[in-house]
Each structure stands twice: as C-alpha cells, then as structure tokens.
Amino acid sequence: MDNELKSIFQNLLSESTQDKPIAEVLKALTYAFPDEVCFSTSFSFEDQVITEMVKNLPLKIFTLDTGRLFEETYNTWNLTRSKYKVNIKAYYPDPGELEPFVQINGPDSFYRSVDNRKTCCDIRKVHPLKRALKGNKVWITGLRAEHSAARENLSPFEWDESNQIIKFHPLLFWTTDEVRDYIQQNQIPYNNLHDKGFVSIGCAPCTRAIQPGEDFRAGRWWWEDAGKKECGLHVHQ
Ligand code: ADX
Numbered sequence: 001m002d003n004e005l006k007s008i009f010q011n012l013l014s015e016s017t018q019d020k021p022i023a024e025v026l027k028a029l030t031y032a033f034p035d036e037v038c039f040s041t042s043f044s045f046e047d048q049v050i051t052e053m054v055k056n057l058p059l060k061i062f063t064l065d066t067g068r069l070f071e072e073t074y075n076t077w078n079l080t081r082s083k084y085k086v087n088i089k090a091y092y093p094d095p096g097e098l099e100p101f102v103q104i105n106g107p108d109s110f111y112r113s114v115d116n117r118k119t120c121c122d123i124r125k126v127h128p129l130k131r132a133l134k135g136n137k138v139w140i141t142g143l144r145a146e147h148s149a150a151r152e153n154l155s156p157f158e159w160d161e162s163n164q165i166i167k168f169h170p171l172l173f174w175t176t177d178e179v180r181d182y183i184q185q186n187q188i189p190y191n192n193l194h195d196k197g198f199v200s201i202g203c204a205p206c207t208r209a210i211q212p213g214e215d216f217r218a219g220r221w222w223w224e225d226a227g228k229k230e231c232g233l234h235v236h237q
Pocket residue numbers: 039040041042044046047062063064065066140141142143147200201202230231232233234
C-alpha cells in the first residue's frame with residue numbers, strides 16, 4: 001500500500017472508532033473478521049488488561065516463548081490460564097535455526113554485537129511471529145505511545161506492510177496510571193516484576209529495572225544505542 005493510501009486507511013479506522021468503547025471496537029473486529037483476529041501477549045501490564053477485555057471474544061491469543069523469558073513471566077502465564085481459562089497458543093523458535101546459531105555463537109552472543117542481537121530476536125521472536133500471524137487479518141497488541149519516541153506517532157490502527165496485516169493498539173493512549181488502576185479494579189493477575197522497577201518486560205538477559213525518571217525503554221538492550229532498541233516485532237515505517 002502506498003504511503004498516502006496507508007495514511008487515509010489508518011486515519012479512517014482510527015477516527016471512526018476513537019470515541020467508541022474499546023470493548024465495542026474489539027467485538028466489532030471479531031464480527032467483521034471471523035477467525036482472522038489474533039492478539040499477541042507477552043503477559044505485560046498492558047497485555048493483561050487486553051486479555052481481560054477479550055476473554056469472551058472469539059479470537060486467537062498467542063505468545064512467543066523465546067526460551068529466555070523470566071520465571072515471573074511464566075508465573076503470570078499460569079495465573080492467566082487459571083483465571084481466564086483462555087486458550088493461549090505458544091509459538092517456539094525453529095530448532096533448525098536456533099541450534100546452529102547457539103552452537104556457533106554461544107548462548108549469550110547478543111551482548112557482543114547488534115547483529116547477533118538482531119539475529120537472536122529474529123530467530124526467537126520475529127520468525128515465530130510470522131507463523132503466528134499467518135491466516136489472520138487483524139493483530140491486536142499492547143503497544144502504548146508512552147513506551148518510546150517511535151511509538152508516540154502511531155495511530156490506534158496501522159497497516160503493517162511487512163506482515164500485510166491491520167494492527168490495532170487499543171491502549172495506545174492510556175497512561176501507566178490508567179493501566180495500573182484497571183489492573184487493580186479488575187483484580188487482574190500481573191507480572192510482579194512491574195512492582196520491582198521493570199516497566200517494559202522482554203527476555204530475562206535483555207531486560208532490567210529502570211530508575212525513576214529514566215526512559216521506559218532504558219531497561220531493554222541497555223548496552224545498545226537508543227535508536228536501535230526495537231526487536232523487529234514492531235517495525236514502524
Ligand atoms: S518489543 O518489540 O519491545 O519486544 P514490547 O515488549 O514493547 O515489544 O511489547 C509490545 C507488544 O508486543 C506487546 O503488548 C505484545 O502485544 C507484543 N509482544 C512483545 N513480546 C511478545 C511476546 N514474547 N509474545 C507475544 N507478544 C509479544
């Protein structure tokens with residue numbers, strides 16, 4: 001889709017839904033695209049809010065288990081299964097790609113170069129994501145504008161050219177306090193790393209807590225330049 005068409009499309013969907021309750025928009029999407037709506041969860045604060053919102057809707061929920069997640073993330077996954085009884089499909093890296101990569105470079109090569117880091121993210125996240133998105137027309141995510149400069153300019157609806165899919169970010173303009181309040185009011189299980197200074201939570205070796213006042217993404221791939229801190233799941237053209 002060319003850039004002009006893309007922006008017309010994004011504005012049309014974003015503006016026509018902006019005053020509607022999120023629950024209605026989510027429901028409408030599942031009506032419009034039966035069996036073609038999916039939601040990716042990393043069990044973050046935002047994703048837990050969305051899980052509560054979509055728990056009774058006919059859509060596919062999936063997670064990308066990189067094999068390097070925190071124990072706390074697996075605990076949240078278990079709690080989410082017990083509370084919501086939702087079917088969460090896990091996608092795993094292809095051993096044919098992962099095994100030679102680790103054999104040649106070792107288990108933690110991401111600290112040594114940006115190229116190694118990107119290859120690791122490609123193998124453990126981006127390639128499994130492509131499999132997860134196959135056959136779907138709408139992809140729901142927990143992206144928020146507050147997360148990073150790159151995310152500030154997003155629209156709630158985006159056309160994702162590389163994955164040829166409509167993305168919807170229902171909590172794009174929510175503040176952290178709004179997310180926290182919703183979690184509390186609805187007694188939603190959450191990753192308790194969020195109580196220990198972790199804001200954005202990814203793989204354990206590549207995520208750390210941030211200090212008050214630090215940028216939200218400061219805890220991800222902290223040894224790299226700020227401009228390189230996307231793993232390729234969300235490519236913002
Ligand atoms: S990332 O690009 O830096 O890894 P981030 O952690 O901010 O992404 O999460 C943004 C959104 O991407 C989440 O709300 C979720 O929809 C999706 N996401 C990120 N990591 C995963 C994962 N491991 N499994 C499924 N979805 C994920």
